[in-house]
Amino acid sequence: xxxxxxxxxxxxxxxxxxxxxxxxxxxxxxxxxxxxxxxxxxxxxxxxxxxxxxxxxxxxxxxxxxxxxxxxxxxxxxxxxxxxxxxxxxxxxxxxxxxxxxxxxxxxxxxxxxxxxxxxxxxx
Amino acid sequence: xxxxxxxxxxxxxxxxxxxxxxxxxxxxxxxxxxxxxxxxxxxxxxxxxxxxxxxxxxxxxxxxxxxxxxxxxxxxxxxxxxxxxxxxx
Numbered sequence: 001x002x003x004x005x006x007x008x009x010x011x012x013x014x015x016x017x018x019x020x021x022x023x024x025x026x027x028x029x030x031x032x033x034x035x036x037x038x039x040x041x042x043x044x045x046x047x048x049x050x051x052x053x054x055x056x057x058x059x060x061x062x063x064x065x066x067x068x069x070x071x072x073x074x075x076x077x078x079x080x081x082x083x084x085x086x087x088x089x090x091x092x093x094x095x096x097x098x099x100x101x102x103x104x105x106x107x108x109x110x111x112x113x114x115x116x117x118x119x120x121x122x123x124x
Numbered sequence: 125x126x127x128x129x130x131x132x133x134x135x136x137x138x139x140x141x142x143x144x145x146x147x148x149x150x151x152x153x154x155x156x157x158x159x160x161x162x163x164x165x166x167x168x169x170x171x172x173x174x175x176x177x178x179x180x181x182x183x184x185x186x187x188x189x190x191x192x193x194x195x196x197x198x199x200x201x202x203x204x205x206x207x208x209x210x211x212x213x
Contacts, residue, residue, distance in 0.1 A: 013177070033159065047166075048169060069182070087199070
């Protein structure tokens with residue numbers, strides 16, 4: 001007789017560990033920062049998310065305690081992960097001068113939002 | 125079964141943290157190092173939660189919550205420093 005709750009907790013732990021490892025492996029392997037951002041931002045939220053679901057299931061099924069802290073951690077991480085990714089990529093755009101030449105033109109009378117000024121260019 | 129899964133998780137997360145540490149040490153520019161530190165913090169949160177499952181105590185969730193908050197604050201402070209050359213203006 002298999003204990004399905006225990007099986008679900010184990011599968012969620014292994015899934016979370018796999019996603020965390022894949023995220024860090026992508027961070028170590030991919031060639032430049034804009035591609036390195038993909039690994040951690042997507043995989044680690046999935047990894048930590050399934051790890052916290054496993055923890056909630058463990059404390060509900062094995063101990064009979066409903067704990068709220070996991071929901072707090074999940075909410076906080078899911079709110080802050082996009083903010084950090086956006087700030088890191090913004091810092092990268094502002095610091096890296098060589099990538100700016102490769103940007104395609106916007107096709108409008110204002111340039112790219114972070115680099116150029118928000119006011120439209122004066123018509124000559 | 126849960127103990128074996130926890131052991132697999134410990135090994136995988138430790139390997140992930142070593143990869144992040146490699147990126148912190150080697151990483152060619154400063155935003156890459158900040159990204160690697162942020163990923164290291166997220167891996168540490170997962171490790172603390174997994175330790176809470178393994179030893180069956182609820183005491184570790186406060187540590188994980190503190191890690192989440194302090195990690196976010198340090199990343200934002202580093203990004204602010206890189207963008208403006210200053211943290212508090």
